[in-house]
Amino acid sequence: MIPYCLIAAGGTGGHMFPAQALAETLLARGWRVKLSTDERGARYASAFPEQVVREIVASATTARGGAADKLAVPFRIGSGVMSAMRALKQDRPAVVVGFGGYPTIPAMSAALALRIPRMIHEQNGIMGRVNTAFARRVQKIACGTWPTQLPEGVTGIHTGNPVRQAVLDHAAAPYVAPADGPLNVLVIGGSQGARVLSDVVPDAIIGLPEDIRGRLNISQQARAEDLERVTAAYATAGIKAEVKPFFDDVPQRLADCQLVVSRAGASSLADITVIGRPSILIPFAAATGDHQTANARALGESGAAMVLPESVLDAESLRRDMRDILSDGARASNMAAATLALGRPDAAQRLADLVTELTA
Numbered sequence: 001m002i003p004y005c006l007i008a009a010g011g012t013g014g015h016m017f018p019a020q021a022l023a024e025t026l027l028a029r030g031w032r033v034k035l036s037t038d039e040r041g042a043r044y045a046s047a048f049p050e051q052v053v054r055e056i057v058a059s060a061t062t063a064r065g066g067a068a069d070k071l072a073v074p075f076r077i078g079s080g081v082m083s084a085m086r087a088l089k090q091d092r093p094a095v096v097v098g099f100g101g102y103p104t105i106p107a108m109s110a111a112l113a114l115r116i117p118r119m120i121h122e123q124n125g126i127m128g129r130v131n132t133a134f135a136r137r138v139q140k141i142a143c144g145t146w147p148t149q150l151p152e153g154v155t156g157i158h159t160g161n162p163v164r165q166a167v168l169d170h171a172a173a174p175y176v177a178p179a180d181g182p183l184n185v186l187v188i189g190g191s192q193g194a195r196v197l198s199d200v201v202p203d204a205i206i207g208l209p210e211d212i213r214g215r216l217n218i219s220q221q222a223r224a225e226d227l228e229r230v231t232a233a234y235a236t237a238g239i240k241a242e243v244k245p246f247f248d249d250v251p252q253r254l255a256d257c258q259l260v261v262s263r264a265g266a267s268s269l270a271d272i273t274v275i276g277r278p279s280i281l282i283p284f285a286a287a288t289g290d291h292q293t294a295n296a297r298a299l300g301e302s303g304a305a306m307v308l309p310e311s312v313l314d315a316e317s318l319r320r321d322m323r324d325i326l327s328d329g330a331r332a333s334n335m336a337a338a339t340l341a342l343g344r345p346d347a348a349q350r351l352a353d354l355v356t357e358l359t360a
Helices: 013-028 067-090 102-113 129-137 195-206 224-237 250-256 266-275 288-302 315-326 329-341 347-357
Strands: 004-008 032-037 053-056 095-098 118-122 140-143 183-188 216-221 240-244 259-262 279-281 305-307
Touching (some): 004 102, 013 118, 013 347, 095 102, 095 347, 102 118, 118 347, 140 347, 183 195, 183 315, 195 216, 195 224, 224 240, 259 315, 266 288, 279 288, 279 315, 288 329, 315 329
Parallel strands (some): 004 095, 032 053, 118 140, 183 259, 216 240, 279 305
16 A cells, blocks of 8 residues: 655745655655645645645634734634545545644644644744644654754754755765855845845945955845846946846855855755855844744854844945955865755655654
8 A cells, every 4th residue: 555645834935845855755755645735835836746736725824914814814724624634534644744834734733633643844943833833742843953942841853954856966066165266156035034135245245355356256136126226236346246036046056156145044054054055144033933043053153154143234244254254265165064064965865764654
């Protein structure tokens, strides 16, 4: 009999990308896989293998909408739970795996009620609200960031955050340290938090010493409303730059760069550590529970990254850190090696092993 796993994931890339990696790994091992998410999450599911059946459930969050929307949240989630119960009774999975976010509540609640083996994967260094609610009601907790702040009495297993195949294709790519040649700098930030990078990064770069500035190739992610001013700032300064809202070849750009300036989202850090590049991390201050600061902690403490909190971030401080890294090849190489040491390219395999253990 072919084993069947139901994966429940919320409506953001941070939840969906590792869920996709697990789905791909389980399929390769001969499993049947379904994805339970809401309509928002389904928009991130286009890259899932076609063999993965999508089940759209009713869900909602208290983080968005007006008063009427918030009052409707319990009813929408309740409707989703009842729908999930019917689905799981008709096609009972061997394991249910939750990746966090409100859309995971129906499937995880139904699995709990039907006593189906279940586990959760937490991507960030501080456990999210939904995963916290289920933490004492699952058999295993996999942690993408280590250490992860967990509820008292709960034990986690460090698996790492799975990365997509495009990243694995560049895993441990040889690092070309800053020297006399071109200097490639990649600037990436989540859609919610990229504005401050658009505000600060160009000013920091424009003020770098000429011997560095004249060799720069900048790739910067910026929101659509910021594209024109960021592009104009680099053009006026005579700096070669490509500015886009989204790069579909981030793994290649990571492999080619000498330095990354990035937010500290769990998925971004997983990519950076698997490929192994020095970075300056600017945690998104408004992230729930300040989890991006927790995500960045291990990289900062190990010397793999410079961590600049938004509270002290300005063009001068960022320029100082960029100059220090780009002008010191030995230091940059040491940072790259320290970053690579933190990578978990086998995270999806580790997750799949835990899923398999629950069926034993």
